[in-house]
Each structure stands twice: as structure tokens, then as C-alpha cells.
Amino acid sequence: MNILLPTDFSENSWNAISYAIDLFEPVVCNFYLLHVNRADTFMAGDSGYVPTADQIEEIYVKPSKQKLRTLLNDIQDHHKPNNNHKFYALSDYGFFIESIRKYVTKKKIDLLVMGTKGASGLKEYIVGSNTGDIITKVKCTTLVVPEDAKYNTIKEIAFPTDYNLSYDLMALQPFTDILKMVNASLRVVHIQKTGAELNTEQLENKDVLNDYFEEFKPSYHFLTNAKVEDAIQCFVESRDINMIAMVAKNLNYFQSILFHSNVEKITYHTNIPFLVLHE
Numbered sequence: 001m002n003i004l005l006p007t008d009f010s011e012n013s014w015n016a017i018s019y020a021i022d023l024f025e026p027v028v029c030n031f032y033l034l035h036v037n038r039a040d041t042f043m044a045g046d047s048g049y050v051p052t053a054d055q056i057e058e059i060y061v062k063p064s065k066q067k068l069r070t071l072l073n074d075i076q077d078h079h080k081p082n083n084n085h086k087f088y089a090l091s092d093y094g095f096f097i098e099s100i101r102k103y104v105t106k107k108k109i110d111l112l113v114m115g116t117k118g119a120s121g122l123k124e125y126i127v128g129s130n131t132g133d134i135i136t137k138v139k140c141t142t143l144v145v146p147e148d149a150k151y152n153t154i155k156e157i158a159f160p161t162d163y164n165l166s167y168d169l170m171a172l173q174p175f176t177d178i179l180k181m182v183n184a185s186l187r188v189v190h191i192q193k194t195g196a197e198l199n200t201e202q203l204e205n206k207d208v209l210n211d212y213f214e215e216f217k218p219s220y221h222f223l224t225n226a227k228v229e230d231a232i233q234c235f236v237e238s239r240d241i242n243m244i245a246m247v248a249k250n251l252n253y254f255q256s257i258l259f260h261s262n263v264e265k266i267t268y269h270t271n272i273p274f275l276v277l278h279e
Contacts, residue, residue: 001029004109004140006036006100009067012147014074016115019273020143021079022151027181032107033071034090035064036099056093064091097137104140111174112142135248139278141174148271154182154242158235159218160189160250161209163202167249169212171279175245178275179216186218187239191231193224236272245275 003020007013020031037060051059068089075087092099103109114134135142157179179186188209190198198206210218223231235241 001027001111002032002107002109003029003111003113004032004034004100004103004107005113006034006134007068007071008035009071010115012115012145014071014115015147015149016113016143016145017071017075018078019145019149019151020113021075021082021085023143023154023182024085025082026084028084029086030107031085031087032090032103032109033068033087034092034099034103035068036096037061037064037091037093038096039094060093061091065089097133100134100138104138109140112138112140113145114142115145115147135276141278142276144274144276146271146273149273150271152242154184156187156239156241157182157184157243157245158187158189158239158241159245160191161246162250163190163198163205163209165205165208167247168279169208171247171277172212175275175277176213176216178245184242186213186216187221187235187241188213188218189221189223189235191223196224241272243273243275245277247277247279249279 001024003024005013005017005020007017017031017033037056068091072087072089090103092103100112104112112134135144159175192198206220210220221235223235236244
């Protein structure tokens with residue numbers, strides 16, 4: 001398995017790296033640590049200044065290579081040796097999303113793991129921020145790890161769905177791989193307004209999902225609540241959910257559920273990793 005770990009050397013990117021190493025402990029993995037020296041940071045000025053290749057190497061690339069070496073040492077110091085895992089350092093200069101896309105293709109990446117600031121919550125990392133950009137603009141399964149998420153055994157994974165299967169079931173493969181690996185319980189969650197019924201198409205899609213997930217013996221949960229975000233919050237807390245997984249195409253549905261009201265109140269997900277699946 002090839003895993004890309006973008007890092008800006010912050011505390012939360014370190015946390016995401018640690019989480020990925022622990023989560024995939026039993027799996028043979030190549031971890032690619034990538035630091036992008038961002039061209040867009042000084043393109044913002046109007047001076048028209050563009051550094052030469054030598055200046056870029058001296059000012060940006062060399063120091064980041066040094067920091068990546070230090071990071072690799074830190075990983076060795078903080079994690080017990082694992083013959084399944086190999087680590088590689090990559091330093092790039094350019095535009096963040098373009099660099100990520102380039103390495104996803106070049107290194108045949110199966111999964112991206114990104115840290116995110118917890119406090120700003122789900123809205124920030126779907127709508128704003130680097131992580132939000134990656135989720136929406138890079139076609140690669142992404143695990144978003146909030147800064148307060150600490151790895152412990154994954155027992156319960158929630159899969160919110162609107163039962164409108166606008167995506168190919170193959171998109172779920174990376175998710176079922178993780179389910180097999182951690183042997184977690186799968187909770188399929190549908191949120192509806194009080195009194196709403198599933199239509200014929202949704203009922204058919206529910207059967208399709210049920211067949212697809214059959215070996216994991218999923219449980220199905222219908223949440224109704226005057227405030228939908230409260231329904232999810234109660235569900236996540238009462239079931240002690242360890243991860244939320246969802247298909248990128250459904251993000252709009254999730255957003256419309258979560259962000260129609262006072263966003264500041266939504267804090268439940270700040271320490272739960274969020275797996276976003278792409279087709």
C-alpha cells in the first residue's frame with residue numbers, strides 16, 4: 001500500500017503521520033512524506049519577483065530536506081521498528097494541490113493522510129483549508145486526522161448515506177479494505193427530517209448497499225431530530241464511533257445537513273478521523 005503524508009512540520013501533521021503508522025501497523029506500506037514549498041505564498045505579492053532555480057534550491061528545498069531527515073529520525077524514535085513499513089522523503093516546490101496530484105500519480109498513491117486543526121471542525125476542512133482543497137480537488141481516498149485524534153483500536157465506523165447512489169460501488173473498496181483490516185462494526189446512518197420516508201429508489205439502493213456490505217454485518221440507523229446535527233452528535237457520542245467514512249460525492253448532502261444552522265455548535269467530530277472516498 002502506498003500512502004502519501006503531506007507535512008508542514010506542524011504538530012497536527014505529526015499527529016496525522018503517527019496515526020497512519022499506528023493504523024496501518026499490520027500492513028505492508030510505503031509511506032511518502034511530502035513537504036511542498038509553496039510557490040503560491042510569494043506569488044501573492046505584486047512585485048513580480050520569481051526566484052531562480054538555484055535560489056529555490058538554497059532557500060526552500062535544502063532546508064525542507066533537512067527537516068524531513070529530522071522527521072524521519074523522530075519517527076524512528078517514537079515508533080517501534082516495523083518491517084512492514086518503509087519511509088521516503090519528498091521535497092517539492094510549486095503549487096500545493098498540483099504537487100499533491102503529481103505525487104499521487106507518480107507514486108501510485110492509494111491513500112492520502114492529512115492532519116487538520118480540530119477546533120475549526122468539519123466545515124473548515126470540507127470548505128476551507130488545504131485539507132478541504134485536497135478532499136474536493138484531488139481524486140484520491142483521503143483520511144483526515146484532526147489534531148486531537150489519538151489512535152486506539154477502531155471498533156465502530158459510521159457510514160452516513162442519503163441512499164442516493166450517485167457513485168460507483170468500486171469507490172467503496174478502500175473503505176472495505178480498512179473494515180477488513182481493523183475488523184470494526186459498520187454503522188450505516190441515514191438522517192431524515194421527521195416524517196420523511198425513503199422513496200422506492202432509495203429503498204433499492206439500501207438493498208444494494210446491504211448486499212455490498214453483507215460480510216461486515218452492518219447495522220442500519222435512521223436518525224430523526226429537529227436538529228439534524230444534534231442527531232449525528234448524539235449518535236457519534238452514544239455509539240463511541242471511532243471513524244466516519246463517506247463518499248466525496250455525498251459531501252454536499254453532509255454539508256447541507258450540518259451547516260444549515262449555527263455552525264459553532266458542531267464540535268462532535270473534532271477528534272474523529274474522517275475517511276473520504278473518491279471514485
